Amino acid sequence: MEYNFGSYPTMITPYTADGKVDFETAKKYVRWYAENNCHGIFSVCQSSEIFFLDADERAELNRVVYDEAQKVARETGKKMTIVSSGHVSEKLENQAYELNKIYESGTDALILITNRLDLNNEGDDVWLRNAEKLLKVLPEDVGLGIYECPFGYKRLATPRIFKWCRDTGRFYFMKDTCCDIEEIERRLEILKGSDFKIMNANCQTLLASLRAGCGGYSGIMANFHPKLYAWLCDNFDKEPEKAELVQSIIGTFGFTECGQPYPLTAKYNMNLCGIHTEIYARHVPAEKLTKYHRDAVEQMKHATDWLEAYLGI
Numbered sequence: 001m002e003y004n005f006g007s008y009p010t011m012i013t014p015y016t017a018d019g020k021v022d023f024e025t026a027k028k029y030v031r032w033y034a035e036n037n038c039h040g041i042f043s044v045c046q047s048s049e050i051f052f053l054d055a056d057e058r059a060e061l062n063r064v065v066y067d068e069a070q071k072v073a074r075e076t077g078k079k080m081t082i083v084s085s086g087h088v089s090e091k092l093e094n095q096a097y098e099l100n101k102i103y104e105s106g107t108d109a110l111i112l113i114t115n116r117l118d119l120n121n122e123g124d125d126v127w128l129r130n131a132e133k134l135l136k137v138l139p140e141d142v143g144l145g146i147y148e149c150p151f152g153y154k155r156l157a158t159p160r161i162f163k164w165c166r167d168t169g170r171f172y173f174m175k176d177t178c179c180d181i182e183e184i185e186r187r188l189e190i191l192k193g194s195d196f197k198i199m200n201a202n203c204q205t206l207l208a209s210l211r212a213g214c215g216g217y218s219g220i221m222a223n224f225h226p227k228l229y230a231w232l233c234d235n236f237d238k239e240p241e242k243a244e245l246v247q248s249i250i251g252t253f254g255f256t257e258c259g260q261p262y263p264l265t266a267k268y269n270m271n272l273c274g275i276h277t278e279i280y281a282r283h284v285p286a287e288k289l290t291k292y293h294r295d296a297v298e299q300m301k302h303a304t305d306w307l308e309a310y311l312g313i
Contacts, residue, residue, distance in 0.1 A: 003040075003108065003109070003172055004040050004079065004081045005039060005040075005197055005215035005216045005233075006039030006040070006229075006233040007037070007039050007040075007217050007222055007229035007230040007232075007233050008038065008039065008040040008041060008042050008081075008199060008216060008217065008218035009033055009038055009042065009218075009220075009222035009223050010045045010048070010218060010219060010220050010222070010223070011026075011029065011041055011042060011043045011044065011045060011047060011048050011061075012029070012048060012223055012263045012266050012267065012270075013026070013047075013048045013049050013263075014026055014029065014267065014277050015278055015280045015281075015282075016278065017278055017280070019280065019282070021053070021057050021060070021061055023060065023064045026061060026064050026065060027068045028275050029275065030064075030068040030072065030080075031068065031072060032270075032273065032275060033226060034069075034076070034080060036227040036230065037226070037227055037230035037231070037234075038080060038222065038226050038230055039080065039081065039216065039233070040080050040083060040108075041065060041069065041081075041082050041083075042083050042084075042085075042218050043062050043065040043082055043083065043084040043085075043107070044058045044065075044084050044085055044102065045085050045147065045149070045175075046149050046150070047262075047266075049263070049281060049282050049283060050085065050088055051088050051151055051283075052282035052283050053282075055086075055097075055098055055101055058098070058101075058102065059086070059101045059102055059104070060105070062082075062105045062107065065082060065084075066084075066106030067106060070106075081108045082106070082107055082108050082109075083107065083108060083109040083110075083111050083145055083173050084105075084109070084110060084111060085102070085111040085112070085113055085147055085149075086098055086101075086102040087102075087112070087113060087116055088113075088116070089116075090116075090119055092130055095116055095134065096138065099112075099134075099138060100137070100138065100139070103139055103142055107142065109142065109143035109144060109172055109173050110138060110142055110143075110145070111146065111147045111175065112131070112146050113149045114127070114146055114147065114149065114155040114157055114161075115149060115151075115152045115153055115154070117130040117134070117155075118130065118155055121153065124158055124160045124161060127155075127161060128161070128164055131164070135168070135170070140170075143170065143172040144165075144168075144170045144171045144172070144173075145171060145172060145173030145174055146161075146165060146171065146173075147177075148176060148177040148178065148201075149175075150177060154177060156177075156178055157187075159187075159190055162187055162190045162191065163190055166190065166194045166196050172195055172197060173196075173197060173199060174196065174197070174199060175199050175201055175218045176198045176200050176202075176214075177201045178202075179202040179204070179205065181208045181209060184205065184209050184212060185212050188212055188213045192213075197214070197215030197216075198213075199214065199215050199216050199217065200217055200219070201217070201220075202219065203217070203219060203221050203250050203251055203254035204251045204254055206247065207232065207236055207243055207246075207247035210232070210236045210237075211236065216229075216233045217229045217232075220257060220262060220263075220266065221250065221257065223263075223266040223269065223270075224253070224269050224297075224300060224301075224304065225250070225304040225307075227308055227313055228246055228249075228250055228304065228307060228308065229250070231246065231311055231313055232246050232247065242311065245307075246307065249303065253303075256296060256300065261284050261288035261293060262284075263284070264279055264284055264286065264289040265293055265296075267279055267280075267281070268294055268297050269297050269300075269301060272297065272298065272301050273301075
């Protein structure tokens with residue numbers, strides 16, 4: 001299939017007041033992402049609290065996201081690519097079960113978490129051996145990707161891993177969390193001429209990475225101002241001066257990733273955007289979202305509204 005690249009928010013999981021996954025609100029998120037010009041959605045990822053959802057919840061959340069995106073495409077012609085992770089187990093056979101369950105619920109690409117294939121950081125031989133085993137039990141007709149998820153530990157992909165992924169011809173999507181433009185440029189050089197695209201999760205290096213050849217952005221800040229990321233991905237080379245302005249602002253916004261009780265902050269922002277969302281997460285107590293944090297999100301929303309108006313989007 002053809003993949004859209006550009007702005008991919010990392011899907012957050014809404015809950016009801018009693019702590020169950022709120023699938024109806026998840027549908028509203030999908031439509032909000034579409035209305036804000038997102039090119040795709042990274043479903044069932046760390047932002048979704050995948051390590052705190054059971055296998056059935058992960059698969060059902062993914063099904064809801066995928067099905068709603070298909071409805072949006074039929075109704076509006078707006079096609080968003082859905083990529084999905086969801087393997088959290090330690091045993092490889094259990095990971096295969098989880099990924100196949102996600103595949104059956106609907107996705108455009110299955111995303112492999114790098115640290116799941118080398119749990120004890122033993123090296124590339126272990127990673128590649130496990131990756132080869134896993135690929136043999138995954139459907140051959142689905143695209144694949146990798147994700148340097150920091151939960152557990154951040155297992156960065158090496159040049160050897162990049163070359164292997166490239167040479168399989170099965171990988172199309174990477175959520176890059178190295179946060180290093182020089183390393184990104186080295187990775188892009190390895191992937192030159194292939195269909196394997198790097199999606200930068202780091203907003204401070206985004207513009208430089210787009211100019212270097214990255215496919216777009218996939219990170220948590222697209223839950224706060226996705227339209228700005230979509231605009232930058234679509235216009236960085238057409239309007240370079242405005243692109244520099246947008247980069248300077250989103251790069252500054254991005255420092256709120258540190259020291260803020262995410263995803264509670266993103267859920268508060270959804271309320272500011274008109275989508276009622278319970279301030280609840282399974283790994284962050286609701287009381288962690290203080291008035292200080294709410295004020296910070298409100299200020300960011302005010303600046304976002306100004307910048308969108310300035311850009312005419």
